[in-house]
Amino acid sequence: MEFDVVIVGGGPSGLSAAIRLKQIDPDLSVCVLEKGSEIGAHILSGAVLEPHALAELIPDWRERGAPLNTPAHDDTFLFLTETRSYRLPTPPTMNNHGNYIISLGNFVRWLAAQAEELGVEVFAGFAAAEVLYDESGAVRGVATGDMGIGKDGAPGPNFTPGVELLARQTLFAEGCRGSLTKTLFERFGLRRDCDEQTYGIGIKELWEVDPARHHPGRIVHSVGWPMDSKTYGGAFLYHLEDHQVAVGFVIGLDYTNPHLSPFDEMQRFKTHPAIRATFEGGRRISYGARALSEGGLQSIPQLTFPGGLLIGDTAGFLNVPKIKGSHTAMKSGMLAAEAVAALLAGGGGAGGEATAYPAALRQSWLWDELYHARNVRPSFHWGLWGGLLYSAFDYEVLRGRAPWTLRHRRPDHQTLAKAADSQPIAYPKPDGTVSFDKLSSVFISNTNHEENQPSHLRLTDPAAPIAVNLALYDAPEQRYCPAGVYEIVRAEDGTPPRLQVNAQNCLHCKTCDIKDPTQNITWVVPEGGGGPNYPNM
Incomplete structure (x- = not known):
């Protein structure tokens, strides 16, 4: 099948690019x-949406029924100890006046409908498994994976x-740690002039709570307990419409203790006296997890080839201090579309390079926003207190214009200490009321894979999980995976012990691909449509 433009990924950036392309030239085939089995099935985010980019893309989004139903109006920032909570001044980056608490899954479903109205062909349930190249080495498209292959x-x-x-042009919008994007990094050397990317894992649940405990528009962020001061992490509670509350926990994957379990930290967080009351008497609706790119401006790779x-x-446009990336993702897709449309209109295209795209980024509000935020995440390499103090100084005194740029020096897979040198963590048993086990959580993610297919989690060296991971790090993959894979x-x-890979449980979070200390695990796409099916995440 031949198109002018193929976009890999139906998230905010990919759909925004598709819409902008058809707005510029309705005759382009996109x-x-x-x-995922449908648009939004694999989308997971907090999410609080800053509508800036949406207003640029679709000015009449209100009249078109965009699902932005809950204006944010009440920001709270807490520091937690094991038994107490202290309200801190809300950082200016976390002021959500004018923003909306949304289901990002429902939002991208709406974006897909807008794209289809313009003539974009949207194919859900088809996983791009291979990048195709022409005789000169330029990208000429992608191939979807074969279906119906047995385990043998x-x-x-x-x-x-x-x-x-x-x-003629292929846009990669795979989200964090895209499997095809990894191959492009290697083939074209796209990461040779940037810092290491650093990642986080976000674990989220959607709850239906007691109406008396529900406050539409309320936003709560917290730092501190249950994390120690050396580990980057924090939590959120977002009160949506219909008595629903989204609760999430994000942990930086540069953590050092191999005994740490992000899933269990999130479950423990919900038992805090300041948090538990929101969920008592409520009902968990859904669960999921996803890695996110936290490196910021200095970790953005070369963007064109x-x-x-x-x-x-997939390029890393998340604004970490804002805890938002949807608006920046959308803007990057729009700017890319404009550059590609100009390239195609000028007679370029097949094998050409849309070099106007990075130039346009540097002139946009997106780049300015990431520039001002660039030093916040790396400052937390000094620990919680060092990061908070530096961030306050950077924003309040320097206004994001420091004459230096802090760096990310090590990839996340190199940060684990040996298990023998690390403090074991005793996690409490789930109470079944506000805290739960992994398998019951995976059940409500609606995850499903065709079981008679080759595993999409590939081990380069089958001996390494026991000889290295178990021997040195007490098999951290048992804990950093939020799905019991x-x-x-x-x-x-x-x-002798052996590693069992329960690939059918996989939430597609990509954490194993990122955090494995020997980089022995490679995540590739399973059969199209496999994975979680998030309803309102």
């Missing part, structure tokens, strides 16, 4: 590929070959 690698009775989607470019969180099985007959 296709969006989404690996042989075609089964329902085998359907993948489809090649060829394009022959035949294509990177947009959204990785399990050390010890037989009663005394045979």
Whole structure:
């Protein structure tokens, strides 16, 4: 199948790019590929939306029924100890006046409808599994994965070959740690002139709470307990409409203690006296997890290459101090679309490079925003108190214009200390009221994979999980995975332990691909449509 533009990923950046392309030139043929079973099935975010980019893309979004139903109006910033909470001044970056608490999944479903009205072809349930190149080495499109392949690698009775989607320009909007984007980094050397990317894992639940405990528009952020002062992390509670509250916990994947479990930290957080009351008498609706790119401006790679470019969180446009990335992702998609449309209109395209895109970024409010925020996340390499003090100084005194840029020196997989040198963490047993176990949580994520397919979690060295990870780090994959995918099985007959990979549980968060200390795990796409099916996340 041939198109003018193929976009890999149906999130905010990919759909914004598609809409902008058709707004500029309705005759362009534009296709969006989404690996989830439907648009929004794999989308997970807090989410508080700053509507700046939306107003630029679709000025009449209110009249078109955009699902921005809950204006934010009440910001609270807490420091937690194990038993107490202290209200701190809300940082200026966390002032959400004029923003909206939303379901990002419902928002991108609405964006997809706007794109389809303009003639964009949206293909959900098709996972882009391979980048295609022409004879000169330029990107010429992608191929979707074969379906109906058995665990033995042989075609089964329902085998359907993948489809090649060829394009004059291909836009990669895969989100954090995109599997195809990783291959582009290597092939074109896109990360050679930037800092290491640093990541976080966000774990989220959606609750229906007692109406007496529900306050639409209320936003609560917290730092401190249950994290120690050396570990970057924090939590949020967002009160949406319909008596729903989104609760989430984000932990930087540069943490050092291999005994730490992000999932269990999140469950423990909900038991705090200042937090628990919101959820008692309520009902958990959904659960999910996703990695996010936290490196900021200094970690943004080269964005263009022959035949294509990177947009959204796959490139790393999250504004960490704001805890927002949807508006920046959308803006990057819009600017990319404008550069690609100009390239195609000028007779370029196949094999060409839209170099006007990074130039336009540097002239936009997006770049200015990330420039002013660039030193906040790396300042937390000094710990919680060092980060808070520096961030206050940077924003209040320097106004984000420091004559220096703090760096990210090490990738996250190199930060773990040895298990023998680290403090074990005793997590309380879930109470089944506000805290829960992993498997019951995965159940409400509606995760499903065709079981008779090759594992999409590839081990480069099958011996490394036991010889290295278990021996040195007490198998941290058992804990950093929020879905119980990785399990050390010890037989009663005394045979050596082995790693069992429960790939059918995978939430597609990509944490294993990021945090594995030997980089032995490679996440690739499963059959299209596999994975979680988030209803309102």
